[in-house]
Amino acid sequence: MRWDAQALNAQAVDAEALNAETPRTGTQAPDGQTAPLPAPALLPLAGLVRSVTTPEFAGVTFHEVTAKSVLNKVAAGSRMPFEWTINPYRGCSHACVYCFARKTHTYLDFDAGLDFDSQVVVKVNAAEVLRRELAKPSWQRHQVALGTNTDPYQRAEGRYQLMPGIIRALADSGTPLSILTKGTLLARDIPLLKHAATQVPVGVGISLAMTDEQLSEAVEPGTPGPRARLKLISRLREAGLPCGVMAMPILPWLSDSDEALDSLFGSLAAAGATGVSAGALYLKPGTREWFMQWIAREHPQLAGKYRRLYGGGSYASKEYRAWLAGRVRFFKARHGFIGSTGFSHEDIDQDPRDEEARYPAGSLPGSARIRHGRGTAGSVGHSGTGESAAEPVAAQPTLF
Numbered sequence: 598m599r600w601d602a603q604a605l606n607a608q609a610v611d612a613e614a615l616n617a618e619t620p621r622t623g624t625q626a627p628d629g630q631t632a633p634l635p636a637p638a639l640l641p642l643a644g645l646v647r648s649v650t651t652p653e654f655a656g657v658t659f660h661e662v663t664a665k666s667v668l669n670k671v672a673a674g675s676r677m678p679f680e681w682t683i684n685p686y687r688g689c690s691h692a693c694v695y696c697f698a699r700k701t702h703t704y705l706d707f708d709a710g711l712d713f714d715s716q717v718v719v720k721v722n723a724a725e726v727l728r729r730e731l732a733k734p735s736w737q738r739h740q741v742a743l744g745t746n747t748d749p750y751q752r753a754e755g756r757y758q759l760m761p762g763i764i765r766a767l768a769d770s771g772t773p774l775s776i777l778t779k780g781t782l783l784a785r786d787i788p789l790l791k792h793a794a795t796q797v798p799v800g801v802g803i804s805l806a807m808t809d810e811q812l813s814e815a816v817e818p819g820t821p822g823p824r825a826r827l828k829l830i831s832r833l834r835e836a837g838l839p840c841g842v843m844a845m846p847i848l849p850w851l852s853d854s855d856e857a858l859d860s861l862f863g864s865l866a867a868a869g870a871t872g873v874s875a876g877a878l879y880l881k882p883g884t885r886e887w888f889m890q891w892i893a894r895e896h897p898q899l900a901g902k903y904r905r906l907y908g909g910g911s912y913a914s915k916e917y918r919a920w921l922a923g924r925v926r927f928f929k930a931r932h933g934f935i936g937s938t939g940f941s942h943e944d945i946d947q948d949p950r951d952e953e954a955r956y957p958a959g960s961l962p963g964s965a966r967i968r969h970g971r972g973t974a975g976s977v978g979h980s981g982t983g984e985s986a987a988e989p990v991a992a993q994p995t996l997f
């Protein structure tokens with residue numbers, strides 16, 4: 598068993614084997630305190646084999662579990678463009694302050710804040726169980742999406758290496774797949790994905806909503822930064838794989854200026870992204886509290902504005918969303934993007950107890966279903982040419 602020497606209460610280190618993807622900062626609470634090393638987990642996690650810590654993942658505990666099943670059926674009536682998902686990890690050390698999968702961690706008796714970032718459940722037998730499930734005569738080979746709830750290429754994947762087995766199992770069974778991630782560790786699996794694309798439709802999406810490195814480091818501290826993700830998009834395109842981008846969330850007053858949007862869409866076009874969907878920050882319960890604490894600490898002058906803009910709900914005002922959709926359309930056109938693509942791992946929860954597990958109408962302005970074709974899944978028309986629109990720059994609504 599991996600990390601045998603690092604089980605809690607026996608914290609030896611296997612640094613060489615750890616993921617090379619280094620986070621820019623450690624897990625931080627919104628009050629600015631670095632997360633303390635967690636106490637040994639004594640939670641009644643189903644299938645828990647053991648809990649592991651290591652200094653290379655300071656403050657993070659991995660709970661290795663054996664899963665009975667890894668294929669999740671999306672709730673009936675969902676607006677998501679796929680029926681099945683796999684989440685090899687629960688919780689995510691990418692630690693995005695705005696992550697709206699946070700609430701799902703409470704179903705495991707963890708909290709939606711620091712625990713989501715630092716108590717990561719790892720389904721160590723995911724590939725093996727998946728092969729069994731895919732071999733059932735009843736399996737109809739519908740598309741399976743990875744990255745719908747938490748990031749499958751978060752840092753732990755460098756160590757646990759669950760994704761290669763999952764990709765192989767899906768492709769070998771003739772099941773189309775799509776992946777959404779912020780993790781540059783995906784580059785490791787490009788050859789495998791290229792091969793899989795000769796067997797089944799394969800879609801790849803990168804989540805990137807800002808080019809400001811400093812802002813990214815503050816709001817998504819465990820992720821590879823924007824430059825690294827842009828490089829990943831280029832590598833995917835060079836490998837002949839399509840690469841859509843989820844430009845969500847656009848953060849009011851922080852990443853929604855014309856300069857920021859121009860830089861974002863221009864950079865995505867230059868990197869060769871095949872499509873992009875963009876939308877405003879969505880603050881569902883569990884995320885809202887965490888994000889508002891962060892805003893109050895990092896940008897206290899914006900705290901009141903955010904409160905008024907969201908009015909205690911999950912969505913920015915209709916007026917703001919309409920304004921942002923217009924700016925997005927303008928800058929997409931300027932940089933040659935047509936239409937939109939994809940889905941977001943921030944945009945769906947898998948737990949049936951969550952009534953908001955359904956893709957919330959209007960939460961993804963302009964988004965469209967992924968349309969698969971062999972080797973082109975997830976792509977939409979990006980002409981790559983800067984179709985310059987002459988629309989004058991609109992002023993932000995004055996409401997806020």
Ligand code: SF4
Nearest residue numbers: 689691692693696747
């Ligand atoms: S938004 Fe995605 S990458 Fe960020 S913490 Fe959530 S699941 Fe991880």
